[in-house]
Amino acid sequence: MVSQDIMLFDDTIRVNLLAGRDKTDSEIYETLKKVGLYEKITELPDGLDTELSGGFDLSGGQKQRLMIARAILKNADTIILDEATSALDVNTEKIVLNNLFNNQNDKTIILISHRLATVSVCDKVIVINDGSVEYAGDMKNAIKKSSKFKELFGTIT
Numbered sequence: 001m002v003s004q005d006i007m008l009f010d011d012t013i014r015v016n017l018l019a020g021r022d023k024t025d026s027e028i029y030e031t032l033k034k035v036g037l038y039e040k041i042t043e044l045p046d047g048l049d050t051e052l053s054g055g056f057d058l059s060g061g062q063k064q065r066l067m068i069a070r071a072i073l074k075n076a077d078t079i080i081l082d083e084a085t086s087a088l089d090v091n092t093e094k095i096v097l098n099n100l101f102n103n104q105n106d107k108t109i110i111l112i113s114h115r116l117a118t119v120s121v122c123d124k125v126i127v128i129n130d131g132s133v134e135y136a137g138d139m140k141n142a143i144k145k146s147s148k149f150k151e152l153f154g155t156i157t
Contacts, residue, residue, distance in 0.1 A: 127142060
């Protein structure tokens with residue numbers, strides 16, 4: 001699970017990505033490419049072994065992408081993203097989510113979001129209103145059949 005609340009260790013980028021798992025540098029770099037952090041990390045003098053404590057820091061969006069990369073590297077059957085792209089601009093979010101969806105075909109990905117750009121990549125939309133499912137179906141019909149969806153996102157062109 002990746003939430004909007006960023007949880008990183010005061011350790012290296014590598015330790016934060018792997019969290020005890022064993023992956024090759026090649027696997028790590030491929031994952032960093034998917035989340036748009038490859039160039040940033042490889043430009044650092046210590047690369048993956050850069051300490052996140054002691055003066056070096058990543059932006060909020062970079063931290064969120066690092067956590068998404070951690071989830072990908074975990075290789076779980078289900079990935080839950082709870083507002084996990086809230087610190088990303090729309091273009092970066094689109095790239096990250098498209099890469100995630102295009103490269104995780106055998107996974108179930110659950111997105112929780114209040115942003116239309118985020119939910120627009122989903123195959124199925126479930127709208128929860130006052131603790132009950134108001135709508136479950138495709139994006140095309142969500143605006144027609146869910147008052148909460150229409151309230152949140154207005155009309156979709």
